[in-house]
Amino acid sequence: MSEKKSPPEHLLQRGSWGSKFAFVLAAAGSAIGLGNVWKFPYITGVYGGGAFVFVYLFSVLLVGLPLLIAEILLGKSAHRDPVGTFIVLSPKGKKYWQLVGWMGVVSGFVILSFYSVVAGWALSYVFRSIFEPFSGLPPEKIDHLFVELTSSPGIEIIWHFIFMFFTVGIVIGGVKKGLEKWSKILMPLLFGIILFLDLYAATTKGFVTGLTFLFKPDFTKLTPDAILQALGHSFFTLSLGMGAMITYGSYLKDEEDIVVPAVSVAVLDTLIALLAGMAIFPIVFTFGLKPSAGPGLVFRTLPVVFAKLHFGMVISFLFFTLLTFAALTSAISLLEVVVAFFVDELGWDRKIVTPVVGFLIFLLGVPSAIWDSFFDFVDWLSTNIFLPVGGFFIALFTAFVLEEKLKKIHFARYPEYLYRGWNFTVGWISPVLVAIMILNRFGILKLIFSSPFLRKLLGVE
Numbered sequence: 185m186s187e188k189k190s191p192p193e194h195l196l197q198r199g200s201w202g203s204k205f206a207f208v209l210a211a212a213g214s215a216i217g218l219g220n221v222w223k224f225p226y227i228t229g230v231y232g233g234g235a236f237v238f239v240y241l242f243s244v245l246l247v248g249l250p251l252l253i254a255e256i257l258l259g260k261s262a263h264r265d266p267v268g269t270f271i272v273l274s275p276k277g278k279k280y281w282q283l284v285g286w287m288g289v290v291s292g293f294v295i296l297s298f299y300s301v302v303a304g305w306a307l308s309y310v311f312r313s314i315f316e317p318f319s320g321l322p323p324e325k326i327d328h329l330f331v332e333l334t335s336s337p338g339i340e341i342i343w344h345f346i347f348m349f350f351t352v353g354i355v356i357g358g359v360k361k362g363l364e365k366w367s368k369i370l371m372p373l374l375f376g377i378i379l380f381l382d383l384y385a386a387t388t389k390g391f392v393t394g395l396t397f398l399f400k401p402d403f404t405k406l407t408p409d410a411i412l413q414a415l416g417h418s419f420f421t422l423s424l425g426m427g428a429m430i431t432y433g434s435y436l437k438d439e440e441d442i443v444v445p446a447v448s449v450a451v452l453d454t455l456i457a458l459l460a461g462m463a464i465f466p467i468v469f470t471f472g473l474k475p476s477a478g479p480g481l482v483f484r485t486l487p488v489v490f491a492k493l494h495f496g497m498v499i500s501f502l503f504f505t506l507l508t509f510a511a512l513t514s515a516i517s518l519l520e521v522v523v524a525f526f527v528d529e530l531g532w533d534r535k536i537v538t539p540v541v542g543f544l545i546f547l548l549g550v551p552s553a554i555w556d557s558f559f560d561f562v563d564w565l566s567t568n569i570f571l572p573v574g575g576f577f578i579a580l581f582t583a584f585v586l587e588e589k590l591k592k593i594h595f596a597r598y599p600e601y602l603y604r605g606w607n608f609t610v611g612w613i614s615p616v617l618v619a620i621m622i623l624n625r626f627g628i629l630k631l632i633f634s635s636p637f638l639r640k641l642l643g644v645e
């Protein structure tokens with residue numbers, strides 16, 4: 185940190201956001217994605233509603249937000265990609281911290297490969313809504329359409345390719361002319377569509393039932409598994425643990441505040457997840473369908489409902505456009521992490537790196553489109569291992585390795601207790617909760633708790 189070499193030319197010419205507002209929109213764009221419109225509603229459905237939502241909100245506040253601040257702070261302090269950020273910020277002789285950055289770059293690569301396959305399904309449903317609308321089709325036929333799509337790798341791969349093509353097209357433009365410009369176009373559209381869908385849901389018979397399901401906690405339904413899922417999801421939904429927020433933070437100008445923007449991003453992300461639930465559950469209940477369909481909730485259950493609604497074709501078009509836009513503004517942040525690494529660390533040209541990396545990610549996505557088991561594996565590996573492990577080390581690094589002086593600058597305009605509270609949460613609460621989550625993934629937690637010694641100690645048996 186201390187040696188004063190002037191940075192190479194390409195690092196001096198790094199882009200930056202035009203304003204704090206642009207950063208908030210782009211970062212919210214990264215956070216708001218399939219995680220909010222597809223995954224949050226279906227896991228809420230599976231884990232029984234209100235109580236799950238309650239734990240999720242708690243996790244966002246206790247683990248998500250402090251870590252979000254940490255990532256933005258790291259990026260803004262270093263003005264580099266995740267690998268470079270750890271190289272610049274780790275003390276002499278502790279360069280091994282850059283491994284956390286490397287893991288982030290690999291995660292970006294892997295996550296985008298299957299994320300784009302799901303986004304491709306959404307995109308194909310946008311077109312289906314226009315050219316072969318669901319209206320009038322019997323439920324079994326609609327259900328079969330999804331099975332057909334996911335068992336025709338050829339078609340899936342084409343949509344996956346088209347989606348990656350758009351993603352590359354945006355990222356190639358760089359920070360201002362790519363990420364910022366498109367976030368400013370897509371995010372307002374996304375907000376508009378979701379508000380419209382919510383207003384529509386408010387006119388349906390199932391509105392009150394839907395809201396009750398979403399907001400009335402029944403804690404007897406809460407299982408330990410649901411708690412861990414909620415915790416894990418707070419990570420995924422805020423794009424944490426792999427350096428997306430480090431990268432976006434790295435394009436912030438020095439004088440910019442990070443606390444209010446981070447809070448805004450967390451609030452927007454949570455709001456959109458809840459609004460998505462408020463749009464989906466009422467119409468599901470209106471037709472007496474089950475909310476617990478799992479991953480097929482928006483691709484199988486919803487189209488059945490759309491087929492029966494007045495103006496179902498319009499609603500279905502808007503819904504899948506929403507899903508596609510949400511996925512696109514997240515996909516560009518995943519790709520940006522990988523691209524920023526090549527541009528910042530190796531000095532390569534963005535115009536060449538972006539399509540090449542994009543194409544390689546497309547190729548890695550192909551097996552996910554062909555084999556469900558491959559898809560499940562990469563999904564499991566990244567959401568349950570890479571992101572939490574990444575988040576765990578990012579938290580420890582920020583709390584215990586990063587110079588205090590560097591952290592305090594970002595809190596200069598706030599009272600001291602805010603800084604202390606944040607630092608404590610990042611250093612102790614987040615890592616402990618994340619560690620529990622990781623141990624549980626490997627079944628280690630179960631093993632520990634089934635040990636006769638511990639059971640005796642706790643007085644079980």
Ligand code: PHE
Pocket residue numbers: 214215216217218219220295420421422423424426428514515517518
């Ligand atoms: N936050 C995105 C979503 O909710 C997913 C994502 C994860 C994006 C990690 C970037 C990094 O869909």
